[in-house]
Structures are given as C-alpha cells and as structure tokens.
Amino acid sequence: MISVSKLLCGLAAAGDGLRYDDPSGPDQITEQRQRKPVVVWNTTKGCNLYCEHCYAGAETEPATGELSTAEGKRLINELAAFGVPVVLFSGGEPLVRDDVTELVGHAADRGIRPVLSTNGTLLTRERARDLRDAGLAYAGVSVDGLPETNDAFRGEEGAFDAAVDGIEACLDAGLKTGLRYTVTERTVDDMPGVIDLLHDVGVDRFCFYHLDYGGRGAAVQDADLTPAARRRVVRRLCDLTREYHADGAEIETLLVGNYADAAFLVEYAREELGATAARRVYEYLRRNGGDPAGERVADIDYRGDVHLTQFWQGYALSNVRDRPFGRIWTDTANPLLSRLRTREDHLSGKCADCCYRDVCRGGSPLRALAVHGDPFAPDPQCYLTDAERQRDVPPADGNGVSEPAD
Amino acid sequence: MADMRERTRVERSSGDGREWETFVRQDPDSSLRHVGSVTAGSEGVAYEQAATLFGDAADIWLCPAEDMCRYAERPLCDRIEDAADA
Numbered sequence: 001m002i003s004v005s006k007l008l009c010g011l012a013a014a015g016d017g018l019r020y021d022d023p024s025g026p027d028q029i030t031e032q033r034q035r036k037p038v039v040v041w042n043t044t045k046g047c048n049l050y051c052e053h054c055y056a057g058a059e060t061e062p063a064t065g066e067l068s069t070a071e072g073k074r075l076i077n078e079l080a081a082f083g084v085p086v087v088l089f090s091g092g093e094p095l096v097r098d099d100v101t102e103l104v105g106h107a108a109d110r111g112i113r114p115v116l117s118t119n120g121t122l123l124t125r126e127r128a129r130d131l132r133d134a135g136l137a138y139a140g141v142s143v144d145g146l147p148e149t150n151d152a153f154r155g156e157e158g159a160f161d162a163a164v165d166g167i168e169a170c171l172d173a174g175l176k177t178g179l180r181y182t183v184t185e186r187t188v189d190d191m192p193g194v195i196d197l198l199h200d201v202g203v204d205r206f207c208f209y210h211l212d213y214g215g216r217g218a219a220v221q222d223a224d225l226t227p228a229a230r231r232r233v234v235r236r237l238c239d240l241t242r243e244y245h246a247d248g249a250e251i252e253t254l255l256v257g258n259y260a261d262a263a264f265l266v267e268y269a270r271e272e273l274g275a276t277a278a279r280r281v282y283e284y285l286r287r288n289g290g291d292p293a294g295e296r297v298a299d300i301d302y303r304g305d306v307h308l309t310q311f312w313q314g315y316a317l318s319n320v321r322d323r324p325f326g327r328i329w330t331d332t333a334n335p336l337l338s339r340l341r342t343r344e345d346h347l348s349g350k351c352a353d354c355c356y357r358d359v360c361r362g363g364s365p366l367r368a369l370a371v372h373g374d375p376f377a378p379d380p381q382c383y384l385t386d387a388e389r390q391r392d393v394p395p396a397d398g399n400g401v402s403e404p405a406d
Numbered sequence: 407m408a409d410m411r412e413r414t415r416v417e418r419s420s421g422d423g424r425e426w427e428t429f430v431r432q433d434p435d436s437s438l439r440h441v442g443s444v445t446a447g448s449e450g451v452a453y454e455q456a457a458t459l460f461g462d463a464a465d466i467w468l469c470p471a472e473d474m475c476r477y478a479e480r481p482l483c484d485r486i487e488d489a490a491d492a
Contacts, residue, residue, distance in 0.1 A: 315444050321481055335462075
C-alpha cells in the first residue's frame with residue numbers, strides 16, 4: 001500500500017521526514033509492528049453480490065466449513081498473542097455473517113485494530129453504529145465505477161446507490177470510511193468522477209487497487225490495463241491528488257497491489273518535485289519494503305487456510321484449525337515462504353538487475369506465477385521503461401529546492 | 407511404551423476446488439516435508455502447480471486432502487486458553 005498523498009503532498013510538512021507510518025490508516029502501521037503481518041480474514045465465502053473480479057470466488061450462499069464464532073474468537077486471541085496489529089474483516093461479504101460485530105469487538109478488546117472490507121450494500125445506520133461501538137477503526141467500501149459501470153461489474157442494478165447509502169451510514173456514525181476501487185480497462189475512465197462524487201459525500205480516503213490474478217480476477221485478465229494505460233492512470237492519480245491538495249482538499253490517495261508504482265512515484269517526484277524530494281520518496285518506499293506477500297500481509301480464508309496474500313487462494317501454507325497461526329507464519333522450513341522472504345536473491349529476468357528492486361521486490365509473485373509460471377519472474381504489470389530501470393538510485397541528493405529532472 | 411498423548415480428529419470441509427496436500431523432498435538425502443496444499447481440479451494440474459512453487463525439490467508427493475486423516479493434539483476447537491471469552 002503506497003500513500004500517494006503522503007509521499008507527494010506531505011513531504012513539505014515540518015518534521016514529517018521520517019514518518020511514512022500513519023496510525024490513521026489500516027495498513028500503514030508503525031515500523032516496529034510492521035514486522036508482524038496485517039491479517040486479512042475472509043470470514044465467509046458468501047456474498048450478496050457476484051462481482052466479476054472477486055479474488056475470493058465468493059458465491060451467493062455461504063460455503064460449509066466456515067470458522068464458527070467460538071473458533072473465530074480463539075483465532076483472534078492467537079493473532080493478538082502473536083502480535084498481529086490489524087485484522088481486516090473481509091469475505092465474501094463479511095456483513096452476511098451475523099457475528100461480525102461481535103468478532104470486531106473481540107479483536108478490539110484484544111488490542112488488535114479491526115478494519116472492514118465491504119461492498120457497503122448491507123451497511124444500515126444501525127449496523128454502522130453497532131460496528132463503531134464495537135471498536136471498528138475503519139470501513140473500506142468497494143465501488144468500481146460510476147453507477148452503470150459499477151452495477152454491471154458487481155452483477156446487480158442499484159449496487160452503486162446502495163454502497164453510497166452504506167458509506168453515508170458510516171460517515172453519519174462517525175466511522176472513518178474510505179473507497180476501495182479496482183482499476184481495470186472497464187473502470188478506469190470513471191475514476192475521477194467517482195472521486196468527485198464521493199468527496200462530495202464526505203469521503204476523504206481513496207484506495208486504488210491494481211487487478212491481481214487470483215480467483216475470478218484470473219479470468220478477467222483481458223480487462224486489465226496495458227502497461228502504457230497503467231502508467232497514464234497512475235500519473236493522473238498523482239496529478240489529481242496534488243490538484244485536490246492545492247485546492248485545500250487534503251484527500252488521502254493510496255495505490256495497492258503493484259509496486260512498480262513505488263518506482264514510478266520516485267520518477268514522478270524527480271520530474272515534478274526535484275531530486276531531494278525524489279530521494280526522500282525513495283527512502284520512505286525502501287523502508288516500506290515492496291510487495292508484502294508472505295511477509296507483511298497474510299490471509300486466512302473462511303475455512304482457516306493460511307495464504308501468502310488474500311489474492312493467492314490457490315495455495316495454502318497450512319490451516320489454523322491444525323496449527324496456531326504464529327507457528328505457521330514463522331515456519332520458514334517451508335521453502336516457498338523462505339524464498340519469498342529473501343526474494344531479492346531469486347528475482348529473475350529484468351527484475352534481477354533493476355535499480356528499483358529494493359522498493360519493488362519484483363512486484364506481485366502471484367501475477368508472475370499466473371503469467372510466467374514462476375513467482376520470481378517479472379510482474380507482468382510492471383510499466384517502467386528500460387531507462388528507468390537503469391537509473392542511479394537513490395536519486396542523488398539536491399539542495400532541497402525544486403530542480404529539473406535528471 | 408504406548409503413546410498416551412490425547413489427540414482430536416480435525417474435520418476438514420472441502421473447498422471450492424479439490425485440495426491436494428503437498429509434500430516435497432528437497433534433495434535425495436532429506437526427509438519428506440509437508441509444504442502446504444494446492445487447489446486443482448485434477449492430479450495433473452495439482453502437480454503442475456506444485457512444481458511451479460517447489461521446482462527445485464527432488465520429489466513431490468500429492469494426496470487429496472479429503473483422504474487425509476488428521477489427528478492433532480491441540481486443534482483450534484480445543485485451544486481454549488481463553489474459553490471464558492469464547
């Protein structure tokens with residue numbers, strides 16, 4: 001997760017130099033706590049919608065074998081004991097489970113920051129208030145385009161309006177609420193309009209996800225952006241963020257799921273803000289650690305299987321019903337887990353000698369696996385040019401004032 | 407002496423696809439090790455998937471997850487340190 005607003009618009013703030021970690025965000029946690037993963041828990045496979053790109057392959061009915069309420073609480077106890085800082089309650093649609101508020105409250109009581117990923121359509125005012133009272137720290141609501149695009153993508157007419165109602169319910173309850181938006185060929189043109197519309201509603205946090213090739217996402221690869229289009233949309237988001245901030249609207253914008261964005265942000269800063277800013281952006285992102293699969297993000301599915309990321313459902317390390325999560329996650333006798341954690345030694349192709357491998361770490365191993373049959377091959381979504389991959393990094397420090405690009 | 411440890415049989419529901427427990431022997435002298443599971447509709451696809459993830463292993467064994475009998479000393483349902491809260 002890369003905070004565009006923080007990196008491009010927060011740099012001028014006095015004393016902000018070494019603070020990339022932001023406790024107000026669900027995934028931007030302190031450096032010390034980041035040693036333990038953020039855990040995405042797909043509490044159910046059931047969902048009231050049927051989205052084209054669902055990585056979890058959710059169905060309209062819950063599947064058998066879901067962790068029970070009691071098992072879920074024991075799992076949360078174990079996650080807390082292990083030091084997990086954040087649990088993202090996801091699905092399917094987590095709100096189809098009647099006990100989600102109870103589980104959120106249990107996590108909060110155990111000192112875990114509970115956050116929610118939802119399609120928003122089941123978020124009534126009463127439910128939003130209950131979640132707030134239980135200690136929910138953040139609700140991320142998925143919308144993929146303006147009404148026509150979103151409803152087609154999500155398989156239900158009226159889904160957009162219902163999601164906006166849900167967002168308003170959260171905001172009225174005083175819950176920190178943000179947008180989750182998957183950028184594909186079908187949704188990219190609506191992006192500025194959705195930001196405008198939801199900013200008017202009161203949303204000030206906007207997360208943009210690149211498509212990963214897991215679950216039904218693997219079947220819609222043809223809707224993914226070309227590298228050139230991806231580069232344009234990331235640049236547009238950088239420009240938009242700076243325009244909003246210049247107008248006094250301090251929106252938070254984030255990019256998720258493609259660490260070529262990290263390298264691009266350094267390039268963008270070098271071009272637009274100068275070498276000193278670019279160097280600082282580079283240092284923030286190098287500390288941030290690149291793609292988090294198998295390290296800073298873990299996934300537990302509805303049956304308790306532990307995955308390397310939420311998108312990588314086709315491979316499981318083990319199951320929390322058999323073994324505590326902490327033991328599964330620290331068992332580096334697993335050769336794949338071990339290689340992912342030392343992946344800079346295993347990257348191949350153009351990644352092997354890329355100057356940005358410290359901020360990107362090869363990008364998504366799942367996309368590389370899906371396209372090249374090798375998780376350590378280059379991420380097919382990388383859009384850096386050959387010249388950019390051969391830069392001198394970190395960018396040579398300047399004198400702190402705006403200067404032309406290299 | 408007989409093993410006196412108590413274990414509970416862990417039930418496992420099948421997921422959306424067929425799950426294959428995966429074992430590898432990293433080199434000919436090492437023991438076979440459980441390395442997780444892959445989801446695939448057939449043995450052939452399961453093997454392909456395992457081979458892409460553990461390509462440097464000497465041997466790869468696969469077993470349908472539903473054919474495994476699991477007995478654990480402390481499965482989640484019995485890990486009750488905080489039973490009062492659960």
